[in-house]
Amino acid sequence: MLDTLLKTKDFLALTLANPQSFPEPFGFDIGEHTRVDVWDTGVILFQPLQQVANKDVVLSCGVHGNETAPIELCNGLIRDLLEDKIRVGERTLFLIGNPAAINNGTRIVDENMNRLFSGEHSRGPGLVNPERIRARKLETYVDRFFRAREGAQRIHYDLHTAIRGSKHEKFAIYPYRPGRAYSAEQIMFLKAAGVDTVLFHHEPTTTFSYFSSENYGADAFTIELGKVYPMGQNDMTRFIATREMLSRLICDRDLELESYSPDKVNLYQVCRVINKQAEDFEFTFASDVENFTSFPKGFVLAREGGKDIRVELDSEAVVFPNAKVPVGQRTVIMLTAAQAPDVR
Numbered sequence: 001m002l003d004t005l006l007k008t009k010d011f012l013a014l015t016l017a018n019p020q021s022f023p024e025p026f027g028f029d030i031g032e033h034t035r036v037d038v039w040d041t042g043v044i045l046f047q048p049l050q051q052v053a054n055k056d057v058v059l060s061c062g063v064h065g066n067e068t069a070p071i072e073l074c075n076g077l078i079r080d081l082l083e084d085k086i087r088v089g090e091r092t093l094f095l096i097g098n099p100a101a102i103n104n105g106t107r108i109v110d111e112n113m114n115r116l117f118s119g120e121h122s123r124g125p126g127l128v129n130p131e132r133i134r135a136r137k138l139e140t141y142v143d144r145f146f147r148a149r150e151g152a153q154r155i156h157y158d159l160h161t162a163i164r165g166s167k168h169e170k171f172a173i174y175p176y177r178p179g180r181a182y183s184a185e186q187i188m189f190l191k192a193a194g195v196d197t198v199l200f201h202h203e204p205t206t207t208f209s210y211f212s213s214e215n216y217g218a219d220a221f222t223i224e225l226g227k228v229y230p231m232g233q234n235d236m237t238r239f240i241a242t243r244e245m246l247s248r249l250i251c252d253r254d255l256e257l258e259s260y261s262p263d264k265v266n267l268y269q270v271c272r273v274i275n276k277q278a279e280d281f282e283f284t285f286a287s288d289v290e291n292f293t294s295f296p297k298g299f300v301l302a303r304e305g306g307k308d309i310r311v312e313l314d315s316e317a318v319v320f321p322n323a324k325v326p327v328g329q330r331t332v333i334m335l336t337a338a339q340a341p342d343v344r
C-alpha cells in the first residue's frame with residue numbers, strides 16, 4: 001500500500017482499489033515538514049511536523065458516489081501535498097466518503113449516506129448496509145481527528161455537487177446551530193471560494209456537516225459546487241477559486257478575505273422541509289426545475305394522497321426537489337430570503 005501510494009501519489013486510485021477498507025493503517029513523513037497518516041481507505045491525514053497553525057480542517061467528498069468534481073478536487077490537493085508542491089500549515093484530514101458508490105458510479109449503493117450521521121446509522125435496522133457501516137467509521141475518524149487537540153478552530157467542508165441545475169451555481173448549507181452566531185469570516189471565505197449563496201438550516205438533521213457542527217463546535221457546511229458530471233468530464237476551470245481558497249486554508253496562507261456585508265452574498269432561510277407522506281407524492285413542476293426557482297403564495301407545489309401542498313409564504317424557493325425518496329424522507333427544502341441572521 002505504502003509503496004503504491006509513494007509511487008503513484010494517487011490516493012483516490014488506491015482507495016477505489018480497496019473500497020471496503022485497508023488491511024492496516026500506515027504512515028510516513030514527507031521531508032522533515034509533514035507527517036502523513038493513512039487511517040483507512042479514503043482517510044488520509046496531513047500534519048505539519050513543526051509550527052502547526054490553529055485550524056483543524058476536515059475536507060470530505062464522495063459521500064455521494066457520483067458527485068465527482070469534489071472527489072477530483074480533493075484528490076488533486078492530496079496529490080499536490082504528496083508531491084510536495086504544496087505543504088500543509090494546518091492539520092488537515094481528507095475523507096473520501098463512499099468508495100463503493102464511486103466505483104458503481106452511483107449516488108448511493110443502498111442508502112443515502114448523508115442521512116445516516118449523528119448515530120442514525122445504528123438506528124432502525126442497524127448496520128445493515130455499506131453506507132451505514134461507512135458512516136459510523138467516518139464519525140469515529142472525525143472524532144479522533146478533532147479530539148486530538150483542544151482549542152483549535154475546527155472546520156469541516158463536506159463537498160458535493162447537485163443533481164439539477166441551479167440559479168446559484170455554488171451554494172452552502174449552514175447547519176442549524178442554536179445559541180451560536182453565524183460566522184461572518186466563514187461566509188466571506190465561502191464567497192471567495194466561489195460559493196456566494198448560503199442557506200441557513202432551521203432544524204437538526206442527520207447530515208455529515210451537522211454532525212461536526214453539533215458535536216465538535218465546528219464551522220461546518222454542506223457545500224454544493226455545481227452540477228453532477230461523470231468522472232473525468234468535469235470542467236475543472238469552474239473550481240479554480242474553490243481550489244485556490246482550500247489550498248490557502250490548509251497551507252495557512254493569507255486568505256485575504258473581504259469584510260462581511262449581507263449585500264455581498266445571497267442569504268436564504270430554510271422555512272420548512274416537506275417530507276413524503278404517501279407513495280403517490282408528485283411535484284406539479286417540471287422535473288428539471290432549477291434549484292432556487294421561486295413560487296408565489298398559494299401555488300400548488302405537490303400532491304399526495306389526494307391533497308394539495310401549497311406555498312404558504314409570499315414567495316418560497318425550492319432546493320433539492322426529489323419525489324423519488326422513501327416515504328418519510330425529505331422531498332424538498334423550501335426557502336425564503338433570510339431575515340437579518342445573526343452573523344458576526
Ligand SMILES: [Zn+2]
Binds near residue numbers: 064067
Ligand atoms: Zn451530494
